[in-house]
Amino acid sequence: MEKNDGSMVLLALISVVALMDCLDGNIVNVALPRIASDMGVDMAAASWVTVIYFAMVAGLIILFGRIAANGSVKRVMIAGLTVFIIGSALCAMSEEFLMLVASRVVQGIGAAMMGAAIPMSCVRFFSPRVMGFAFACVTIGYSVGAALGPSVGGFLVEYLSWHWIFLINIPIGIVLIVLIHLLMTDRAPEEKAHVDWLGGALLFVTITALLMVFEFVEELPICLSSIALFVVMLGLFVRHERRSPAPLLNISIFRSARFDMTITVYFLINVVYLGALYVMPFFMSICMGLSSSESGMLLLIPAAITLVFGLPVGRWSDRTGRRWFSVSSGLLTALMCILLMLPGADTMPVMVCALVAGGLTWAFCGGPVMSRVVETVSGESREMGSTMTNEAGYLGSTVGTVLFAVLFAAVSGTSGVDISSLSPDVFAIGMTGVMAVGAVLAAVSTILSFAVRDE
Numbered sequence: 001m002e003k004n005d006g007s008m009v010l011l012a013l014i015s016v017v018a019l020m021d022c023l024d025g026n027i028v029n030v031a032l033p034r035i036a037s038d039m040g041v042d043m044a045a046a047s048w049v050t051v052i053y054f055a056m057v058a059g060l061i062i063l064f065g066r067i068a069a070n071g072s073v074k075r076v077m078i079a080g081l082t083v084f085i086i087g088s089a090l091c092a093m094s095e096e097f098l099m100l101v102a103s104r105v106v107q108g109i110g111a112a113m114m115g116a117a118i119p120m121s122c123v124r125f126f127s128p129r130v131m132g133f134a135f136a137c138v139t140i141g142y143s144v145g146a147a148l149g150p151s152v153g154g155f156l157v158e159y160l161s162w163h164w165i166f167l168i169n170i171p172i173g174i175v176l177i178v179l180i181h182l183l184m185t186d187r188a189p190e191e192k193a194h195v196d197w198l199g200g201a202l203l204f205v206t207i208t209a210l211l212m213v214f215e216f217v218e219e220l221p222i223c224l225s226s227i228a229l230f231v232v233m234l235g236l237f238v239r240h241e242r243r244s245p246a247p248l249l250n251i252s253i254f255r256s257a258r259f260d261m262t263i264t265v266y267f268l269i270n271v272v273y274l275g276a277l278y279v280m281p282f283f284m285s286i287c288m289g290l291s292s293s294e295s296g297m298l299l300l301i302p303a304a305i306t307l308v309f310g311l312p313v314g315r316w317s318d319r320t321g322r323r324w325f326s327v328s329s330g331l332l333t334a335l336m337c338i339l340l341m342l343p344g345a346d347t348m349p350v351m352v353c354a355l356v357a358g359g360l361t362w363a364f365c366g367g368p369v370m371s372r373v374v375e376t377v378s379g380e381s382r383e384m385g386s387t388m389t390n391e392a393g394y395l396g397s398t399v400g401t402v403l404f405a406v407l408f409a410a411v412s413g414t415s416g417v418d419i420s421s422l423s424p425d426v427f428a429i430g431m432t433g434v435m436a437v438g439a440v441l442a443a444v445s446t447i448l449s450f451a452v453r454d455e
Helices: 008-027 029-039 048-070 073-093 097-125 128-159 169-183 197-215 220-243 251-255 257-286 292-298 300-320 323-341 348-375 381-412 424-451
Strands: none
Touching: 008 073, 008 097, 008 128, 008 169, 029 097, 029 128, 048 073, 048 097, 048 197, 048 381, 073 097, 073 169, 097 128, 097 381, 128 300, 128 348, 197 220, 197 381, 220 251, 251 257, 257 292, 257 323, 257 348, 257 381, 257 424, 292 300, 292 348, 300 323, 300 348, 323 348, 323 424, 348 381, 381 424
16 A cells, blocks of 8 residues: 555554554553452562563564564564464463463563554555544544553453453454455565664663663662663663664664654653553542442543544644644643642542543644654654654553552552552542642643744
């Protein structure tokens, strides 16, 4: 398929792949208590089910992005779905905790392939004048997957078993493989470029070390060791990439202040939004007294808002520029955090307003900001720029979840305390603290967005 306005059917298909990718990243959290109970591990150990998955995705997505850019996006996406299905089946069959963690490694590798191919498809198959619209469709897939995760996961765990959160991926994945094989006609370049496998290995260890810094921030020796490992590996990676004739990542793109600021904006919005999304279900349960199903229904509001406004906003930004949409996404993120800091945050009207602001955040962020990142680079680097948006998204999601959890414990003074035993007053203190930090980070993203003018 040549680059043109493309097929709406193909775009919808890519968006469904994004939905399944993000759904699985969020559906597991609600099942962790049951998994920990069934397998006889504590919650600290159970968190590795989530952490190892995101570590694999964040560590490998750029490598698979380079493989896709040098070859066939279609083959990478189908291979990713295949590995993802195999990993899902292994997870569902796991009877021992170590087997489950190992299976999540396989699943994460497949998700990294999918995560690399999804945004690159928008760049390769659709022209720049509809890129905002294409990215908006993908964003809707991600946002719907993130919103459906807690509600679908809660239903499956409550009425079936936690194994079904993995089993549902198998039929969906098989259908997607068939449809992609039929509808996507991507041709690999005639000349195959060298793949920098050493650079991929160095980057994987670098990103894994960074994630461990946040995961073990309360365990000082491990945290300091992770920081040291991150600094050393980052230095080795940069040195290798500068000397490599075919680098995994073109380091020169970071010399552009426009690229650095726009990718930072996207990273920060992911940090704040996913951090808030982690805390909100607990707040709804402890401070608002809602059931899991009621909380799940409320969390569908942001997805519905993004679904309604995402495509028009993406198309609008294609015509008028991205700057003010990017600024608006930062302001809306800050508004969401401020609403959740108010004394009446535990009332339904205020919570609904905060969730609406969150939905509008992604309507204004997804298509415009992702497109803005890609547009700051040129030539062949644009496809790699699209992969960097997903890298920033996965890193932001993981950092946001861990950061908000750690900040909550520090502010509320509840480190090591079972979260279900917290009183509403104590939880509200922690909630106010993390949302204050979120509002500050959102303000930073707003300032950076304003600083970058449209070309």
